[in-house]
Amino acid sequence: MIHPIPSGTRDVLPEETREVRAITDTLRGVFERHGYGEVYTPALEYESVLARADMAEAKPAYRVFDETGAVLVLRSDMTVPIARVVATRYAASDTPLRFCYFAHCYRGVRPQRGHPRELLQAGIELIGAPAPHGTVEALTVLCHSLDATGLKDYRVGLGDASLFPALMASLGVPDSARPALLERLVLRDFVGLELGLSEAGLAGEAAQLLLDVPQRRGGPEVLADGVGSIADAVTGLRQVHELLEPDVAERVIFDLGLVRNIGYYTGAVFDVYDPELGAPIGGGGRYDELLGRFGRSLPAVGFALGVDRLHIALAGEERGTGALLAASSPKGEPLSADGGAAPRIAGAS
Amino acid sequence: MNAVNGLTIAVPRGALFDGTVDLLTALGLDTDELRSNDRKLLFEDIGVITMRPSDVPTYVEAGAADLGVTGKDVLLEQSAQTPGEGGREVYELLDLGYGRCVMVLASKAGPDPALEALRRLGVMRVATKYPRIAARHLEETGRQGEIVEVKGSVELAPLTGMVEAIVDLTATGTTLRENNLVVREEIVVCTARLIANPVAHKLKAAAIDALLARLRELPAAARGRGAPDVPEPLSSA
Numbered sequence: 001m002i003h004p005i006p007s008g009t010r011d012v013l014p015e016e017t018r019e020v021r022a023i024t025d026t027l028r029g030v031f032e033r034h035g036y037g038e039v040y041t042p043a044l045e046y047e048s049v050l051a052r053a054d055m056a057e058a059k060p061a062y063r064v065f066d067e068t069g070a071v072l073v074l075r076s077d078m079t080v081p082i083a084r085v086v087a088t089r090y091a092a093s094d095t096p097l098r099f100c101y102f103a104h105c106y107r108g109v110r111p112q113r114g115h116p117r118e119l120l121q122a123g124i125e126l127i128g129a130p131a132p133h134g135t136v137e138a139l140t141v142l143c144h145s146l147d148a149t150g151l152k153d154y155r156v157g158l159g160d161a162s163l164f165p166a167l168m169a170s171l172g173v174p175d176s177a178r179p180a181l182l183e184r185l186v187l188r189d190f191v192g193l194e195l196g197l198s199e200a201g202l203a204g205e206a207a208q209l210l211l212d213v214p215q216r217r218g219g220p221e222v223l224a225d226g227v228g229s230i231a232d233a234v235t236g237l238r239q240v241h242e243l244l245e246p247d248v249a250e251r252v253i254f255d256l257g258l259v260r261n262i263g264y265y266t267g268a269v270f271d272v273y274d275p276e277l278g279a280p281i282g283g284g285g286r287y288d289e290l291l292g293r294f295g296r297s298l299p300a301v302g303f304a305l306g307v308d309r310l311h312i313a314l315a316g317e318e319r320g321t322g323a324l325l326a327a328s329s330p331k332g333e334p335l336s337a338d339g340g341a342a343p344r345i346a347g348a349s
Numbered sequence: 350m351n352a353v354n355g356l357t358i359a360v361p362r363g364a365l366f367d368g369t370v371d372l373l374t375a376l377g378l379d380t381d382e383l384r385s386n387d388r389k390l391l392f393e394d395i396g397v398i399t400m401r402p403s404d405v406p407t408y409v410e411a412g413a414a415d416l417g418v419t420g421k422d423v424l425l426e427q428s429a430q431t432p433g434e435g436g437r438e439v440y441e442l443l444d445l446g447y448g449r450c451v452m453v454l455a456s457k458a459g460p461d462p463a464l465e466a467l468r469r470l471g472v473m474r475v476a477t478k479y480p481r482i483a484a485r486h487l488e489e490t491g492r493q494g495e496i497v498e499v500k501g502s503v504e505l506a507p508l509t510g511m512v513e514a515i516v517d518l519t520a521t522g523t524t525l526r527e528n529n530l531v532v533r534e535e536i537v538v539c540t541a542r543l544i545a546n547p548v549a550h551k552l553k554a555a556a557i558d559a560l561l562a563r564l565r566e567l568p569a570a571a572r573g574r575g576a577p578d579v580p581e582p583l584s585s586a
Contacts (some may be wrong), residue, residue: 030534050563087536112411113411155551157551187428187441188438188440188441188547189441190439190440190441190442190443191443191444191542192441194444215558217550217551217554218554218555253551253552253554255551271551272551273548273551274548275548275552277412277548278409278410278411278413278546278547278548278549279410279412279438279547279548280411280547280548348458
């Protein structure tokens, strides 16, 4: 008998679970060593509560009614539930607060490899730590976590969500044209952006800057000429860069066009790339205004990794090296006797 | 010569093939075998893979190719219908200018049967291979329609009375005229576009930017580029 399961979901069987568990155990160890306490929150939340956050493209997609007629949603990320937890359960606590989580989130995406509708996320939230030091800590935990799993070739794209809006404001883009132009950048449609700029009556140097700046990416040299309007954002990125340890700094690609499709980000934003996967493995950023919407205004930063995507990237990097075969015994025996971690992950503890 | 800057490029077979191969030649690629062997799909030594145009975004999004060339019609058809649904996650980097076609709404010559259907029955039936573009166009122009998706010759559908109109891509309008159809509305001009995988765009930034710079420097003739003369009403949808 074949009994179907919903599109975008899947069953995880023991062999895969063992590999996933080795990854999450490694991440948990790194998060905890950096002082992040693990939390669980309900998968179901009141829609009216989560709606306080601007989720843009990542809005909750699944809704149900409870017995009183209230609308419940399956959470689409963990950042917003943790913002709620901080405002209600830590209303008077000293900051900074450090939380980590391993939780399934639910999104209405078009299902494909690495884009499930039920998505296991591993991440941290650092609440009450302003830029640049908070951002530096988040990036450091991110890189230490990925290093611990044995991922070799990853890079972290680092940009600033306020950069393009600030650039538009300073170059005299009419208010009415800004949302459409930002949307084209979010869609990564540079041809459409160029057309949109000319439709909005922009020409010459201003149009050229609006088209060029978001395509600047690379080493610290892209921060060199922070022209007036983007000076704040670029200065912020430079401060972060100066504070990073060398092993973290060498992973960073500065990307002045980086935008994420979640609305609550305010400052530094980042994405994690690995050549083995055509989509980011995870990402995060600063959300300095989100906590205020829940009643306790605090600067905050966090990241989430897609555990399945990280697993795909690790498997891809290991292909041909034999490491993956060594890690997952075909007969279903324990991974190894010496501490339960896969060989690639052994360096973690 | 080896692949362009070490990049893998998805090249569309069909109407955009010749223009794309000309472009690769202008970039200094040895395209002799690509031109002569139309059964081979994978040209590893020059970093080229060939496929139908509508598959190009699929390969590029998955990272099987770093870059790809496909029509704006394909990109529009595969873009998100509703916010949050998530369209293809690819970067659209450059309008290559060639392969110029217009997406049109057409119906039988004479009094417009689509108008009559709308007035008397409230709904116009539209046959198309581009159901999302057609649905979006009707929605944006405030009309109710029933989209009939067909795979083959769209022109047949209004001639048999199955639908009142079609939405289709036309380069010269010849096929439409031969079937006694007239263009009622131009929806959007479509040309070849250069797209990139989002991760390759970051990790191979220097190679991709160098390629873009060379493409921009090529004489207009080599790129077949004319100024984009019609705005794109659909791209903001």
